[in-house]
Amino acid sequence: MLPMRNYPHSIRRAFYAILLCLCLAIPASARAAQTSIVYEGKDGPGKGRHVVFLSGDEEYRSEEGLPMLAKILSQRHGFKCTVLFALDPDGTINPDNTKSLPGAEALDSADAVVMLLRFRAWPDDQMKHFVDAYERGVPIIGLRTATHSFNTSGTYQSYNEFGKKVLGERWVNHWGNHKSEATLGIIESAAKEDAVMHGVTDVFGTTDVYEAYPPADAKILFRGQVLKGMTHDAPPADYKKKRATDKAEQGVNDPMMAVAWTRINKNDVGKENKILCTTMGAATDLQNESLRRLVVNGVYWGLGMEVPAKADVTYVDEYKPTMYGFGGYRKGIRPEDHALGKVLIESGDKRVSQASPQTPSTTSAKTTASGEAATPLTLKKGDHIAIIGNVLPDRMQHDGYLETLIYARHPQQDLVVRNLSASGDEVNTWQRSENFGSRDEWLTKAQADVIFAFFGFNESFKGEAGLPQFKVNLDKFLKETAAKNYSGKGAPRIVLFSPALDEKTQDPNFPDPAAVNANVRLYAAAMAEVARANNVQFVDLVGPTKELFAAAAKQGKSLTLDGHYLTEEADKLLAPVMFRGIFDETPPAGDFEKLRAAVNDKSAEWHSRYRTIDGYNVYGGRSQMAYESGKNGPKITNYKVMQEEMSQRDVMTANRDKRVWSVAQGKDIPVDDSNLPPVTKIESNELGPNPDGSWPYLSGEEAISKMKVAKGCKVTLFASEEQFPELVNPLQMAFDTKGRLWISA
Numbered sequence: 046m047l048p049m050r051n052y053p054h055s056i057r058r059a060f061y062a063i064l065l066c067l068c069l070a071i072p073a074s075a076r077a078a079q080t081s082i083v084y085e086g087k088d089g090p091g092k093g094r095h096v097v098f099l100s101g102d103e104e105y106r107s108e109e110g111l112p113m114l115a116k117i118l119s120q121r122h123g124f125k126c127t128v129l130f131a132l133d134p135d136g137t138i139n140p141d142n143t144k145s146l147p148g149a150e151a152l153d154s155a156d157a158v159v160m161l162l163r164f165r166a167w168p169d170d171q172m173k174h175f176v177d178a179y180e181r182g183v184p185i186i187g188l189r190t191a192t193h194s195f196n197t198s199g200t201y202q203s204y205n206e207f208g209k210k211v212l213g214e215r216w217v218n219h220w221g222n223h224k225s226e227a228t229l230g231i232i233e234s235a236a237k238e239d240a241v242m243h244g245v246t247d248v249f250g251t252t253d254v255y256e257a258y259p260p261a262d263a264k265i266l267f268r269g270q271v272l273k274g275m276t277h278d279a280p281p282a283d284y285k286k287k288r289a290t291d292k293a294e295q296g297v298n299d300p301m302m303a304v305a306w307t308r309i310n311k312n313d314v315g316k317e318n319k320i321l322c323t324t325m326g327a328a329t330d331l332q333n334e335s336l337r338r339l340v341v342n343g344v345y346w347g348l349g350m351e352v353p354a355k356a357d358v359t360y361v362d363e364y365k366p367t368m369y370g371f372g373g374y375r376k377g378i379r380p381e382d383h384a385l386g387k388v389l390i391e392s393g394d395k396r397v398s399q400a401s402p403q404t405p406s407t408t409s410a411k412t413t414a415s416g417e418a419a420t421p422l423t424l425k426k427g428d429h430i431a432i433i434g435n436v437l438p439d440r441m442q443h444d445g446y447l448e449t450l451i452y453a454r455h456p457q458q459d460l461v462v463r464n465l466s467a468s469g470d471e472v473n474t475w476q477r478s479e480n481f482g483s484r485d486e487w488l489t490k491a492q493a494d495v496i497f498a499f500f501g502f503n504e505s506f507k508g509e510a511g512l513p514q515f516k517v518n519l520d521k522f523l524k525e526t527a528a529k530n531y532s533g534k535g536a537p538r539i540v541l542f543s544p545a546l547d548e549k550t551q552d553p554n555f556p557d558p559a560a561v562n563a564n565v566r567l568y569a570a571a572m573a574e575v576a577r578a579n580n581v582q583f584v585d586l587v588g589p590t591k592e593l594f595a596a597a598a599k600q601g602k603s604l605t606l607d608g609h610y611l612t613e614e615a616d617k618l619l620a621p622v623m624f625r626g627i628f629d630e631t632p633p634a635g636d637f638e639k640l641r642a643a644v645n646d647k648s649a650e651w652h653s654r655y656r657t658i659d660g661y662n663v664y665g666g667r668s669q670m671a672y673e674s675g676k677n678g679p680k681i682t683n684y685k686v687m688q689e690e691m692s693q694r695d696v697m698t699a700n701r702d703k704r705v706w707s708v709a710q711g712k713d714i715p716v717d718d719s720n721l722p723p724v725t726k727i728e729s730n731e732l733g734p735n736p737d738g739s740w741p742y743l744s745g746e747e748a749i750s751k752m753k754v755a756k757g758c759k760v761t762l763f764a765s766e767e768q769f770p771e772l773v774n775p776l777q778m779a780f781d782t783k784g785r786l787w788i789s790a
Contacts, residue, residue, distance in 0.1 A: 079136070080147035082128045082380045084115050089123020090351075096344055097155040098128040099175075102163035102190050103141050103570070105252070105369045106328035110188075111161060112383040113331065114340055116361035120385070122341065127151045130380055131165075133577075138378045141577060143196070149174040157347050159186045159340065161326055162194035172201045179211070182316030184347025186340060187212045188326025189252065211310050212322040213259040218289040220302050221253030221271040224370075224588070225595040226282055228254050228325060229270040230335070231301060236266045241307060241321060241346045244338050244355035248305075249277045250330030252369065256289055257324055259306045266339075269304035269324070271297045305339065307346075319347040328366035334358055363388040372543075372573055372585035376420075421629035422495065422540055422582060424451075429461040429532060431491040433484065434499025436468035436610065437545055437586075442652060444613045445644040446620035453633045453640060454624075456709040461702055463491040463651060472500040473518040478660030480668070485529065493531040495538050497627075498522075501572050502544035505564040516571050523579040540582045540627055543569035545590040545611070545619070550603040558608055584626030586619070593618050643708045646716075647701035654694035663687040675728030689724040696721050764788075 086092055098115050100107035108130055115126035130138045131145040139145070143164060149171040152158070155178050167175075179185070187194070192208035193216035195201070209215040221228065230248025245266075254269035272279040286297045305323040312318055321343035323336075331337055337358040345352040365388065367373055375389060382389065424430075430451075432438045441447060442464040452460060465487050469476055475484045488496065504515045527536055544565050547558030569587045576583035593615065597604045604615035611619065624632040661667050662683050671680035700716050707714045733740030743751070745762040754760055766773040777789040 079379065079381045080132060081130065081151060082112060082115075082383045084119035084126045084128075084385065086119045086123040086125045087121075089121070090345070090353075091118065091122045091124030093125075094123075094156045094348060095125045095127070095151075095154050096157045096159060097151050097178075098126065099146070099158060099160040099162055100128060101131040101140055101143070101146065101165055102161055103374075104163065104371050105161065105189050105326065106140075106367050106374065107161035107188070107326075108138050108140050108374060108378070109366045109389065110326070110328035110331045111159065113328075113360065113362075113364050113366075114159065114337065116385065117337065117358055118341060118344060120361045121357045121359070122344075124344065127155075128380070128383065132380075136379055137376070138374070138380065139577065140374050141372075141573060144168065146171045146175075152178040155183055157184045157186070157344050159188070159344070160191050160194065161188040163190035164196035165194055166197045169200050172197065172204070176201060176204070179318065180312055180314045180316060182312065182318050184319040184321075184344075185211070186343045186347065187320070187322040188340070189324060189330075190216070191322065191326075192216055192255070192257070192324065211312070211318065212320055213263045213306060213308050214257045214322070214324075216255075217258070218256040219253050220256040220286070220297065221269070221282070222595065223253050224592055225275065225599075226253050227251045227272045227275045227277075227279065228304065229272055229277070229281075230267040230304065230325075231270050232267045233265045236264065239264070239266065239307075240352040241339065241342045242266060243342055243352050245335045245342065247333075248325070248335045248339070249333050250325045250327065250336060251275055252325060252327045252330055254302050254304060255324035257302050257304070258290065259303050259322075260308065263303075263306040263308040265303045266305040266307065266323075267303075268301035270301055307343075321347065327369045329368060332364070332366065362386065365389065370585070370588040371570065372583060373588070420582065422538060422627050424455050424458055424460060424495070426458045427460075428458065428494040429463065429492045430495045430497060431488050431493035431531075431537075432462065432464045432466055432497045432499075433470065433488075434466045434497075434542070435470050435502050435544070436466075437502070437542075438464060438466040438497065438499045439468045440610060441616055442466075442648045443645070444616040445641045445648060446617045447623050448644045448648070449637050449641040450620055450624045450632045452644065452705060452709040453635065453637050454628070456706075456711075459702075459706050461492075462648075463493075463655075464648065465491065465655065466499065467656075469503065470500075471503045472498075472515070472522050474503075478663070479665035481660060481664045485531075488529070488531045488537075491531070492533070493537050494534060495540070496526065497540050497542065499542045499544070501568040502565060505544065505561070505568040508564055509567060512567060512571055515568060516575050519572060519575045520579065523575065523581055527579070527581075538582075540584060541572060541576045542584045542623070542626075543572050543586045545586045546594065547608045548590075548594045548603060548605040549598070550605060550608050551598070551601060552603065555608045582627075584623060586623070586626075589619065589622040593622075639713075640705070640708045643701070643705045647698060647705055650694060650701055651698045654691055654698060657691065657694075663691070672727070673730045674726075676730050676732070678728060678730070681725060681727060686725055686727065689722065693721045693724065 096115070096118055098111040100111045112128050115128050118124040119126040127148070129146055129148050129151060131140050131142040132147055133139040133142055133145075143166045146165070146167045149167070152174040158178060187208075192212055192214050194207055195204045197205060206215065228250045232242065232245070236242055248267060254271050259265065271282040273282050282297050284297055285294050287294050304325055308320045310318045310320050323339065325336060338356050341356045341358055342352050345356075362385065367375060378389065432442075448462050451462070465484070467476070482490070500519065504511060507515070523539065523541070526539060529537065531537055546562045546565055549558055566587055569585060573583050573585065594604060604612055604618070606612060621632040657663055664684075668684035668687060669682055671682045673679070674681050697718055700718055700720070704714055704716050729738060732738035735741060744767065745765040749760050749762060752760055764772065772788060772790050775788050775790045778786060780786050
């Protein structure tokens with residue numbers, strides 16, 4: 046810009062007026078995005094003090110619980126409160142982004158820090174603000190996964206032990222059963238009169254107890270009683286469990302694990318930090334009044350202020366937290382959506398922030414919150430859905446529950462679903478018969494507009510060492526697939542599914558799946574990360590299958606055949622979970638058994654085509670063998686005839702698609718297979734005596750009469766195709782150890 050000092054005053058004034066108009070004309074989307082939320086304190090004891098809240102965990106919804114606490118401390122107690130979030134480049138909150146803490150400079154003026162973090166790996170320039178605050182000696186309140194806040198490298202790698210060295214414990218183990226055994230706080234008698242416990246009388250949370258052993262210098266405030274269920278009135282659990290530390294067995298509540306404590310930490314530069322740590326603190330836990338009061342009391346105590354006899358912890362705005370779980374955060378929410386007067390709610394099939402009924406809104410009444418990276422799938426008329434992946438979708442096609450829900454929800458869309466999965470498939474592995482065709486070739490044949498991709502389980506057996514290559518392979522697959530045009534209508538929309546957990550079945554003969562599931566969780570988390578980086582929709586099945594298995598176990602049932610293969614009942618229970626993950630809406634309800642039967646009939650026809658037996662003859666080496674059609678006639682290959690038969694099965698499958706569409710619309714039509722393409726007729730090179738050149742087939746008795754039997758031997762007929770028509774085409778036979786003959790036909 047040219048200097049303005051030599052221009053007349055009137056020109057300068059006109060120039061600035063134009064510049065101001067241009068600035069005001071910049072759309073909101075082009076202005077600097079808000080990276081944090083600041084609540085200025087009202088009058089109160091905390092006036093002039095600054096509390097900084099650090100959110101950033103993938104599971105326990107700190108991005109929802111901490112803004113609620115900050116509103117209480119600012120509006121009820123006068124503290125200025127700043128909440129920092131992990132953000133994506135588009136400014137939306139993404140707690141899965143472990144490398145993000147924009148606005149970290151707010152820590153430079155922090156008088157106290159409240160943190161619920163998990164395995165963060167912030168850049169050094171952001172991490173330094175936290176380290177500086179810690180070294181100043183600010184009091185720190187750590188919630189839930191704060192015990193394992195960091196997983197960084199380089200300059201601040203030593204902070205990976207922050208939980209153990211500062212808060213008093215690191216991540217050890219889930220002591221109660223996750224998502225099925227809640228926690229009741231049992232106050233230590235020696236802590237009842239402690240100032241930080243003022244008004245803290247009845248602590249309850251839906252999260253499970255962590256295994257934890259605070260150091261000797263910690264003062265235990267209360268312990269966690271493991272409950273048999275997820276409600277406050279559930280009885281105490283009474284089983285035994287081995288400790289992770291020394292493998293010794295003890296009662297799960299004898300003694301109970303510490304879940305809240307205080308201590309004084311002397312840091313590396315000689316300053317003291319007052320520490321309050323609790324392994325509770327999920328957004329749902331914070332619905333408990335006493336737990337909210339513990340955090341508020343902790344701020345007063347940490348700052349050396351007089352703790353109120355019973356601090357006011359009533360909500361400022363309505364509070365409806367999301368249930369904890371990996372991948373379950375509300376997509377598309379921005380820091381400003383947590384402003385005073387707003388509340389995050391469920392509204393139909395969208396997540397929005399709107400004016401709170403408790404406080405008049407001073408800003409926009411409604412903000413849509415559908416993030417680009419996880420926009421729910423929308424199906425278009427005529428879409429072709431191709432399903433690829435491992436044994437989970439491979440087995441699903443035989444029960445048809447998910448497909449049925451999709452057709453029931455979209456009866457007018459004339460959808461086409463083709464299952465291309467096989468149990469051994471991996472993101473980088475496609476084992477098929479020779480000349481069967483590549484994955485891309487089959488996706489093109491299926492004209493895929495939408496791809497449901499199930500990976501991660503088979504790959505997980507390579508353990509943690511295989512994660513880097515798996516992420517590379519998955520990233521390559523997503524990028525290359527997104528660049529294709531299988532249908533001729535544009536790039537496919539991809540939905541990526543995590544693997545399901547294995548089940549600890551009711552049958553003690555099957556192994557404990559703990560080690561397998563530990564790897565599955567690692568690979569599911571990696572898939573979520575790669576999906577997010579590629580703006581691909583991701584559906585987590587780890588949490589849901591754990592919940593389903595736990596519920597079944599309480600009824601003494603198993604939902605798998607062997608710990609891994611899901612039963613039909615499991616498919617039925619998992620289908621609505623998957624539907625919600627795909628479409629972010631409630632699945633349709635009703636009696637869909639007729640529709641499911643039509644879907645299964647179609648799928649069976651497709652399975653007999655796509656997974657036809659004897660691929661070596663249909664596609665592989667023997668497919669090129671040629672035989673005379675008639676005596677001295679032209680030679681015709683197996684491949685030619687077999688591919689014509691496969692074309693017939695394609696048409697038969699398409700004919701059954703039409704019936705599925707009809708039944709989905711509440712109608713019905715018969716399947717009409719009169720339109721099948723012809724198959725080349727092969728003449729025998731050894732004509733029989735019948736007029737048409739065929740050979741007569743003898744009955745069993747006639748056949749025996751023409752046999753020459755060795756001396757001392759006898760042939761007895763005990764089954765024939767006349768008695769059992771299903772034996773008309775026997776393929777294999779074998780005797781078992783009881784002398785029984787088994788025949789495959």
